[in-house]
Amino acid sequence: TGRGQGQRCARPAPSGPAGMEQAGPWRCAGRLRRGRARGQRTMPGGEAGHGGAVQRRLREAREELLSSPFWACSQRAIQESLSKCLEQGEETPGSMSEVLCSFENLQLEPSQQSVMKPSSHSGEPVFKSSHLRCVCYGIGSFSSCVISRYQLAFLLLLLEKLQIPKSQCYIFDPLFSELEIGVLNDLGVTVILENEEGKHHIHEVTIFYMIHCGKALYNNLLWSNWSIDALSKMIIIGNSFKGIEERLLARILERDYLYIAKVLKGTEEAAFPVHPQYMDIFNDTSIHWFPLQKLKELPPEAWQFQEEPVYQECDDLEIIRK
Numbered sequence: 001t002g003r004g005q006g007q008r009c010a011r012p013a014p015s016g017p018a019g020m021e022q023a024g025p026w027r028c029a030g031r032l033r034r035g036r037a038r039g040q041r042t043m044p045g046g047e048a049g050h051g052g053a054v055q056r057r058l059r060e061a062r063e064e065l066l067s068s069p070f071w072a073c074s075q076r077a078i079q080e081s082l083s084k085c086l087e088q089g090e091e092t093p094g095s096m097s098e099v100l101c102s103f104e105n106l107q108l109e110p111s112q113q114s115v116m117k118p119s120s121h122s123g124e125p126v127f128k129s130s131h132l133r134c135v136c137y138g139i140g141s142f143s144s145c146v147i148s149r150y151q152l153a154f155l156l157l158l159l160e161k162l163q164i165p166k167s168q169c170y171i172f173d174p175l176f177s178e179l180e181i182g183v184l185n186d187l188g189v190t191v192i193l194e195n196e197e198g199k200h201h202i203h204e205v206t207i208f209y210m211i212h213c214g215k216a217l218y219n220n221l222l223w224s225n226w227s228i229d230a231l232s233k234m235i236i237i238g239n240s241f242k243g244i245e246e247r248l249l250a251r252i253l254e255r256d257y258l259y260i261a262k263v264l265k266g267t268e269e270a271a272f273p274v275h276p277q278y279m280d281i282f283n284d285t286s287i288h289w290f291p292l293q294k295l296k297e298l299p300p301e302a303w304q305f306q307e308e309p310v311y312q313e314c315d316d317l318e319i320i321r322k
Contacts, residue, residue, distance in 0.1 A: 074272055084289060132164050134206065137173065138217065139151055141175050155169070158209070166190075174195055200224060207237065211281075211282065216314070219258070235288065239286070241264060265297075266297070266298050269286045
């Protein structure tokens with residue numbers, strides 16, 4: 001699917017989500033991960049018309065996702081991984097316990113609250129989630145790409161359900177236009193202005209939302225947090241690490257993406273549910289977290305080598321660099 005950080009926007013299958021535009025030209029978006037040339041759909045009026053139209057389409061995508069069995073199954077899988085991640089260690093901060101309690105009590109019925117507004121009415125649980133953050137890479141050009149739009153709508157829905165303040169969601173894609181940055185600012189999320197290349201170090205529990213990003217982006221993220229403490233506070237929603245291992249020769253994986261290779265034995269992975277309506281949007285997506293006990297069982301030499309990845313021999317880097 002279409003991304004500045006390694007994704008390309010794929011044309012939705014005929015059975016794609018209801019409400020997707022059925023007419024309009026296509027423009028080339030480059031090579032896909034699987035090597036097939038596909039297209040990115042543009043919308044009438046140039047880039048996407050205007051910000052109000054983009055927000056309306058995001059609301060429509062959000063409402064459709066919220067009423068689908070796919071969302072119910074996906075959020076349950078995320079809940080289970082998040083609960084296990086937060087329960088690690090001898091002590092769980094009180095605010096994290098509140099997160100777990102509130103998440104378990106969330107209602108799955110569609111909310112009347114607009115996706116553009118933070119949830120605040122008294123019918124929903126309210127708690128502080130200052131220790132829970134979210135970082136999103138590679139969402140793509142959501143004003144013109146249907147797949148990107150549904151992925152962003154899913155992210156906004158996830159923030160709402162977890163009650164993560166939108167200001168604590170940091171988002172970046174080098175393909176964002178001025179219009180899209182304006183829409184994101186209106187939504188209240190924090191737009192990262194510098195290309196971090198995935199090198200984002202964390203100190204508190206953070207969900208990384210990285211659907212269909214390039215392998216180097218995951219590898220850079222792991223390198224930036226290459227310690228038991230940091231990895232145990234991280235959840236990655238993105239391409240299946242097991243799938244990456246299966247598709248690459250072991251010597252290529254260890255040469256180009258060493259930190260993915262080293263963390264495999266310290267990873268718990270749960271696949272997103274398979275749903276034909278959202279196959280192109282969330283295919284090959286898994287939730288990854290890193291249990292303390294598994295990380296502690298990795299050999300000592302796994303932690304000794306911590307050189308920054310350079311990718312000198314990598315022929316297909318899949319990310320846009322600084």
